[in-house]
Amino acid sequence: MKSKYRALLLFCVLSISTLLQAQMNTDRITAIGRNALYFEDYVLSIQYFNQVIRLKPYLSEPYLYRAIAKIQLEDYQGALKDCNASLERNPFSPGCYYARGFIYCRLEKWEEAENDYNEALRFSPENRTYLLLRADTRAQRKQYDKALEDIDGLLKREQQSATLWSERGRICILSKDTIAALDAFSQAAKYDKTNPAVWSALGVTNLMMNNEDEAYVQLTQAINLGSKWAGDYTNRGIIHYHRHNYRGALADYDQAVRLAPNEADSYYNRGVMRQEVGDYNRALDDLDKAIELAPERTEMRYHRALVEMQLKQWRNVINDMEQLIARYPYFLPSYYLAAQAKSQMGDQVGAYKYRKQAQDLEEHKNEIQAKQAQPNTELQLADAQPQKKDYRKEFSARSAQNQQEPTEDEQKYNSATRGAVQKRYQDVVNEPNITLSYYSQDQSLRRTNYYHTIVDQINRSSKLPATLRFTGQEMALTAEMVDLHFSEIARLTQLIDGMPNNTHSQDDNPLTLLYFARAIEFAVVQDYSDAIDDCTRAARLTNQIELSSVFYFCRANWRYRLLEYQRATGERDATQSMDYDIMLRDYDQVIRQHPDFAFAYYNKANILCAQREWKDAISNYTKAIAQDSDFAEAYFNRGLTYIYIGENEKGLADLSKAGELGIYQAYNLITRFK
Numbered sequence: 001m002k003s004k005y006r007a008l009l010l011f012c013v014l015s016i017s018t019l020l021q022a023q024m025n026t027d028r029i030t031a032i033g034r035n036a037l038y039f040e041d042y043v044l045s046i047q048y049f050n051q052v053i054r055l056k057p058y059l060s061e062p063y064l065y066r067a068i069a070k071i072q073l074e075d076y077q078g079a080l081k082d083c084n085a086s087l088e089r090n091p092f093s094p095g096c097y098y099a100r101g102f103i104y105c106r107l108e109k110w111e112e113a114e115n116d117y118n119e120a121l122r123f124s125p126e127n128r129t130y131l132l133l134r135a136d137t138r139a140q141r142k143q144y145d146k147a148l149e150d151i152d153g154l155l156k157r158e159q160q161s162a163t164l165w166s167e168r169g170r171i172c173i174l175s176k177d178t179i180a181a182l183d184a185f186s187q188a189a190k191y192d193k194t195n196p197a198v199w200s201a202l203g204v205t206n207l208m209m210n211n212e213d214e215a216y217v218q219l220t221q222a223i224n225l226g227s228k229w230a231g232d233y234t235n236r237g238i239i240h241y242h243r244h245n246y247r248g249a250l251a252d253y254d255q256a257v258r259l260a261p262n263e264a265d266s267y268y269n270r271g272v273m274r275q276e277v278g279d280y281n282r283a284l285d286d287l288d289k290a291i292e293l294a295p296e297r298t299e300m301r302y303h304r305a306l307v308e309m310q311l312k313q314w315r316n317v318i319n320d321m322e323q324l325i326a327r328y329p330y331f332l333p334s335y336y337l338a339a340q341a342k343s344q345m346g347d348q349v350g351a352y353k354y355r356k357q358a359q360d361l362e363e364h365k366n367e368i369q370a371k372q373a374q375p376n377t378e379l380q381l382a383d384a385q386p387q388k389k390d391y392r393k394e395f396s397a398r399s400a401q402n403q404q405e406p407t408e409d410e411q412k413y414n415s416a417t418r419g420a421v422q423k424r425y426q427d428v429v430n431e432p433n434i435t436l437s438y439y440s441q442d443q444s445l446r447r448t449n450y451y452h453t454i455v456d457q458i459n460r461s462s463k464l465p466a467t468l469r470f471t472g473q474e475m476a477l478t479a480e481m482v483d484l485h486f487s488e489i490a491r492l493t494q495l496i497d498g499m500p501n502n503t504h505s506q507d508d509n510p511l512t513l514l515y516f517a518r519a520i521e522f523a524v525v526q527d528y529s530d531a532i533d534d535c536t537r538a539a540r541l542t543n544q545i546e547l548s549s550v551f552y553f554c555r556a557n558w559r560y561r562l563l564e565y566q567r568a569t570g571e572r573d574a575t576q577s578m579d580y581d582i583m584l585r586d587y588d589q590v591i592r593q594h595p596d597f598a599f600a601y602y603n604k605a606n607i608l609c610a611q612r613e614w615k616d617a618i619s620n621y622t623k624a625i626a627q628d629s630d631f632a633e634a635y636f637n638r639g640l641t642y643i644y645i646g647e648n649e650k651g652l653a654d655l656s657k658a659g660e661l662g663i664y665q666a667y668n669l670i671t672r673f674k
Contacts, residue, residue, distance in 0.1 A: 026051075026052045026055055026056050026059070029048055029051050029052050030048070030049070030052050030061065030062060030065070032048055032526065032527050032529075033045045033048030033049050033052070033062075033065060034065060034401075034565075034569060035526045035527075035528070035562075035565045036048060036525070036526040037065060037068060037069055037397065038397075038565050038568055038569065039526055039561075039565070040072070040476070041476060041477060041526055042069040042070075042072050042073050043069075043073075043477065043478065043479045043482060044477055044482050044525060044526060045065070045066075045069045046066055046069050046070070047479075047482060047486075049062045049063075049065050049066040049069070050066070053066070058089060059089065060085075060086045060087075060088075060089035060090035060093065060096075061086070061090075063082045063083070063085040063086035063089070064082070064083065064086040064093065064095065064096050064099065064400065064401075065401075066082050067079040067080075067082035067083045067086065067096075067099055067100075067400075068099060068395075068397050068400050068401070070082065071099065071102065071103065071395050072395065072397070076103045076106050076107060079099070079103055080100065080103045080104075080107075083096055083099050083100040083103065084100070087100070092123060093123075094119070094120040094121075094122075094123040094124040094127070094130070095120070095399060095400040095401055096400070097116045097117070097119040097120035097123075098116070098117065098120045098127075098129070098130055098133070098399055098400055099395075099400045100116045101113045101114075101115075101116030101117045101120065101133060101134075101137070102133065102395050104116060105133070105136075105137060105140075110137050110140045110141045111141065113133075113137045114134060114137045114138060114141065117130055117133055117134035117137060118134070121134065127399065128154060129396050129399040130399070131150045131151075131153065131154055132150075132151075132154070132167065134150055135147040135148075135150035135151050135167065135171065138150065139170075139171050139174055142174075144171055144172075144174060144175035144177075147171050148168065148171055148172075151164055151167055151168045151171065152168070155168070160191045161191070162187075162188040162189075162191040162192030162195065162198060163188075165184050165185070165187040165188035165191065166184070166185065166188045166197070166198060166201060168180075168184040169181045169182075169184035169185040169188065169201055169205070170201075172184055173205065173208075178205055178208055178209050179209075181205050182202070182205045182206065182209070185198060185201045185202045185205055186202065188201070189202060194225060195225070196221075196222040196223070196225040196226060196227035196229070196232070196385060197222075197227075197229075197384070197385040199218045199219070199221040199222035199225065199227075200218075200219065200222040200227060200229060200231070200232050200384045200385035201384040201385070202214075202215075202218040203215045203216075203218035203219035203221075203222060203232070203235060203236075203384070204231075204235060204381065204382075204383065204384040205384075206218060207219075207235055207238070207239070207381060208381070212239050212242060212243075215235070215239060216236065216239045219232050219235055219236040219239070220236065222385065223236070227385060228259055229259070229385035230255075230256040230257075230259040230260035230263055230266060230382070231256070231265075231382030231383055231384070231385060232382075232385060233252040233253070233255045233256040233259065233266075234252070234253065234256045234265055234266050234269060234380075234381075234382040235381060235382050236252050237249045237250075237252035237253045237256065237269060237270075237273075238269065238379045238381065240252060241269070241272075241273050241276075241379060246273060246276070246277055249273050250270070250273065250274075253266055253269055253270035253273065254270070257270065262293060263293070264289075264290040264291075264293040264294035264297065264300070265290075265380040265382055267286045267287070267289045267290040267293070268286070268287065268290035268300055268303075268379075268380055269379050269380060270286045271283045271284070271285075271286030271287040271290060271303065271304075271307070272287075272303050272379060274286060275287075275303060275306060275307050275310075280307050280310045280311055281311070283307045284304065284307045284308070284311065287300065287303060287304040287307060288304070291304065298323055298324050298326075298327040298328070298375070299324070299327075299328070299375035299376055299377050300377075301320035301321070301323055301324050302320075302321075302324060302333065302334065302337075302375070302377045303377060304316075304320055305317045305320040305321055305324075305334075305337055305341075306337070308320065309337070309340065309341065312344070314341040314342075314344050314345045315341075315345075317337060317338065317340075317341035318338050318341050318342065321334045321335075321337050321338035321341070322338070324375070325338075327375070328374065328375045330361055330374075331374055331375055332358050332361060332362060335354045335355065335357050335358035335361075336354070336355065336358055338354045339351040339352075339353075339354035339355045339358070342354060401569075428640065428669065430606060430609060430636075430637045430640060431472055431633040431636050431637055431663070432472050432473075432606075433472065433557055433560060433602075433603045433606055434450075434470050434471065434472050434599040434602055434603060434633065435470070435471065435472070435474070435554070435557040436455065436468045436469070436470060436471075436520075436550070436553070436554055436557070437468070437469060437471055437474050437520075437523070437524065438465075438466040438467070438468065438469070438520070438524065439469075439471075439474055439475040439477070439524070440469045440470075440471035440473060440474065440475060441471070441473040441474070441475050443471065443472075443473060446632045446633075446661060446662035446663065447630040447632060447661045447662055448628065448630060448631050448632045448633060448661070448662075449598075449628045449630060449631070450469065450470040450471065451470070452470070452594075452596075452597060452598075452599070454546040454547075454549055454550055454594060454597075455468055455470070455550060457546055458513075458546075458547070458550060461513075463513045463517070464513070464516075464517055464520070465488060465517070468520070470599060472633055477524070477525075482525065485521050485524050485525050486525070488521050489518060489521045489522065489525070492514055492517055492518040492521065493518065495514055496511065496514050496515065496518065499511060499514070509541045509542070511537075511538075511541055512538050512541040512542045512547065513538070513547075515534045515535070515537045515538040515541070516534070516535065516538040516547075516550075516551060516554075518534050519531045519532075519533075519534035519535040519538065519554065519558075520554075522534060523554070523558050523561075528558045528559070528561050528562035528565075529562060531554075531558045532555055532558050532559055532562070535551050535554055535555040535558065536555065538551050539551040539552065539555070545593050545594075548589075548593070549589075549590045549593045549594050549597065552586040552587070552589045552590050553586070553587070553590050553597075553599070553600060553603075555586055556582075556583040556584075556586035556587050556590075556603065557603065559579065559582060559583050559586075560583055560603075560607065563579050580607055580610070580611055583607055584604060584607055584608075587600045587601075587603060587604040587607070588604070591604075596627050597627070598623075598624045598625075598627035598628045598631055598634075599624070601620045601621070601623040601624035601627070601634075602620070602621065602624040602631065602633065602634050602637075604620050605617040605618075605619075605620035605621045605624065605634070605637065605638075606637065608620060609637070609641060614641050614644060614645045615645075617637075617638075617641050618638055618641050618642065621634045621635075621637055621638035621641070622638065625638070630661055631661075632658050632661035632662050632663050633658075633663070635654045635655075635657045635658040635661065635663075636654070636655065636658035636663050636666055638651075638654050639651045639652070639653070639654030639655035639657075639658060639666070639669075640655075640669075642654060643673055648673060651673065652670055652673060655667075655669055655670050655673075656670060
């Protein structure tokens, strides 16, 4: 039997003994699977949904949830099969039609996608995500009027949405209505003046309309706002070139090449400009690179042939023109250029043949133009800078589960209102809690001291299957790792079930660490409810202060993760003061027993931030830093907290320290808040 099925069988045994008592509780397994899905453990979530489907194949939801996980893993065919199975069992699920429509878009089956979005909107006619996706699908099918109907319907509800105005402009560009596009992008700039992507779109549109003065101002504005989009420099370089400002053009093309070294357009445009000023060797280098990056764009060979003529590389000229003629047999300049190269080589017969072909074609010029468009050998205009979040291209698990999407204003609160983005965007959110786990991502950049003696004592006892580590960046599990943890849970369950509770003193009760070991395994596979229960059992069985401190610390962490998931899925209210109080009591117990436990102060401060108790949070971050002067995460979160309450100078100083200690994302926030 394959390892994954063996692990699932063991998991089934475990579920019977710990979750279900007399029969399998599929609602509980589904909830745990959704929990794993929320925390982006897609491989793990699929295994949970496999269990539910095996036991109750007539349910529709598990197929939908499994499809969502497969979409995130880009297994579109598998996800499509699951969506079909879900809709066979429940044809009234708008989220499932949305998920299947998204899959069809990825498979470029636009008609099928639109049909599914129509069905989704029949059941949920006001859904913003569904309308945006249908508009994009209609645009792909060249049904531009219908696409604009969807966007205009949304604009009636969100008149000041820069995202929707930008989307309207994009569709107008596709329909070649540049005047309407210019108006739409102007509206977007009116409502989002600090977004470089909006100014980029305005610049490109004006450049398409030959309004170079306006385009220059707008592209410069995008660049001044911190644009790192190579196309903005490429397009401004074109304007410099047309104005014969070759130094300015060269500077912009150089920057475009630095930002996008694998984009052909920047090399091509720079090569054409260098050809213009007689820098033939460098021009040839650029055109060679452009053709290497985009060999299918045969038209670029025309300018390379012009440079090769200047360098007297006659055979190369003929080779390039032969390839251009094969692709565009009615492009007359390629024949004359090849004839000129043949003549320079002394092959007058060959030169005559090329000229005769060109003359014969020129007699039928009108007929030729109707048969084939001419290649574009001019400078290549780059596309506008894309929006940072493209709602049409990103799959929303919330919409698929028919949950309310956050509004644009809610999404912008922690980002755009804090300042213009200059470099790689960093969300304005606290660093997460420090927890104990067997797995940790690389934290080598950070100088935080991820150590405490009480955990070291547990590790040295060798009673756990692996070393516990402090981490704020847990590592995602592979399928093989998930199998191992399911097996370990089953093994520990057998040991616990076979051991009586009252045969040992509390100080020497082997059940203590067995329960704790199983609690860790539950937490690793995202089953926080059972992890909390086992941790509580372990705490009741021990009188050892070191052990109990670790148990209370872990229990508070897992309770917070469980609450975070429940709030995100709507199972709990936005504020749960009782849950927070329980977590704070656990952290306080750790602090009483071990006043030097920096991570307890830090996690407590994060809880206080969640309750908007900023001053108490700052006090606890300060206490954490007092225990570890290199505590990078505490500086980062305290810095953000200072900024939340308006003390920017202190906040920026803390963010600077956090950056120095290895949290490099702090520098983006410093630039914005400065």
